[in-house]
Amino acid sequence: MAVLGCIADDFTGASDAASFIVKGGMSVQFYNGIPGNQSPGSEPDKAQAIVIALKSRTQETGKAVEDSLKAARFLLSQGVKQIYFKYCSTFDSTPQGNIGPVADALMDLLKAPYTLLCPALPINGRTVENGNLMVNGVFLHESHMKNHPLTPMWESRIQKLMEPQSRYPCYDLLPEELEDFSPESSSAKPFYLIPDYKTQDDGEKIAAVFGHLPLLTGGSGLLEPLARIWTGKLSEKGSIPESGTKGKALLLAGSCSKATLDQIAWYQDQGNPCYKLDPRAMMEGRQTEEEAWSFAEEHGSHINGVLIYSSDTPEKVKEIQSLGKERTAAMLEGAAAALAVRAVNSGYTRIISAGGETSGAVTKALGFSSYWIGESVAPGVPVMVPAERPDIRLILKSGNFGQEDFFQRALDITLKQD
Structure with missing residues (x-):
């Protein structure tokens, strides 16, 4: 039975997420859209993680929230213990973007006291430093991605990106604060934490401290160390299909x-x-x-x-x-x-x-x-x-x-x- 569920806001983002879960040692069943009746050839008992690809990155906000909640309820019905909302490692969202509304709705559904905003993938040059998104060491809004045709990247500070989108406050979490973080010392209502994430080692530390949360959000960088934590709790490592086939x-x-x-x-x-x-x-x-x-x-x-x-x-x-x-x-x-x-x-x-x-x-x-x-x-x-x-x-x-x-x-x- 699957223990980890992932909701991604587009198809390639979902395959990106799935690849890092596999790298962390889990078998992954991937669905294009919210599953209805069981798909031909699917064997859900073999899947240790389930990834669902939505189209919520550029959907109308109400529909994006609705589909994300449906996906979450499906994952919960399959017995998953943790849900990960995956979005782009460059948080490509406008002031009217969908990351905030979807994350808020998932926090409410899961009654999560707080969660992370962790859009980092250091292996591909996407990092978070002092609460700012960086692309190969350049601030996001100064990078070549600032003029994205669908979701222009106009701001690098994650807190400012979330302010017009979310009902809940965001707080930067510096490296020296990570291991001593105590939610009791923060806001009484739901909130987001934005940890610095510059190296693979940072991801391991973040996963170790916050891997118990029912909801996590971010890019795919955190999924590999999370999967390794889950793999350590499972009786066997997940199997993956053969890569090669015959044909043109x-x-x-x-x-x-x-x-x-x-x-x-x-x-x-x-x-x-x-x-x-x-x-x-x-x-x-x-x-x-x-x-x-x-x-x-x-x-x-x-x-x-x-x-x-x-x-x-x-x-x-x-x-x-x-x-x-x-x-x-x-x-x-x-x-x-x-x-x-x-x-x-x-x-x-x-x-x-x-x-x-x-x-x-x-x-x-x-x-x-x-x-x-x-x-x-x-x-x-x-x-x-x-x-x-x-x-x-x-x-x-x-x-x-x-x-x-x-x-x-x-x-x-x-x-x-x-």
Whole structure:
């Protein structure tokens, strides 16, 4: 029976969270959305942790709260002892954002006297220092992520980010205060603590001090040490699925982050087949999804997979958005999703996707509702095996994650050797 439950505010964030729970030694059942009837191929008794992917990061706030509470009630019905609300390690939220309202509602549901705001992932350069979010040592609001198209990162101080969102106060918790913290000396009503978290060792200490709480919130950095604590209490270590499978691969990229652009450039430089989707040409009928698929099939015998991408520089993206931001995004995400479906229907068994919105569209189109989580290609990017189709391997990454040679690593790890 599962003891740890995680509610994530988007799909790639959920897979990120699941990967660190697996790294901490637990087996993970992953659900795309709130489970209804038991999914085909699911074996809940094997799962030591359950992760639920929602769409609450950019949903209307009322719906985000409603879905998060439904997910929490499902997890409680499965017997979990602790719930973790996972959001982005850069707390990408506006004054009207959903992190505060969802966290407040979960605190109320679980009658938690207090909890943590812990959006750190040091292994990927995301840290909390003196209550401020940092990206590779730079204040969040001064980093390259300040102009995120959906959730602009306008402030680095977590307390200030939460003030317009939450009904409850927030307090910074400095390293020297960590081990001697006593909730009796703080506010009588529910509140949040913001611990400094700069190193992996900080995460171990935070988990040791606060791992007993019924609710924790943050990025995925805290989940690995939490999982290790739970693993120490369980009778056996969790099992994970095999990473490799037979069959062809299709790579898709829609993220315009610097990391993904560098990964595309690297893959092209190795002489691999690549095809760029041009949104203006698609809108004008000069390029079609059918042409992209024909390119993929024509180069399908290449030793590596075909990469089809719409990623571009921020300047080009801004220019293209003049055609209609939502219309352009829907068209490109729809094309990526349709290509993934074509690939699976044509016998492809490996789908690799870069970008949160792109990956969300792909998974929705493929229709798999439950996954087992395997080893990671990069921190926060695991191999995912659909419970309904154990022959398929999916790798779905947030745009900012992964090494320069990420696509090659993903191809190598998912290919079963004879």
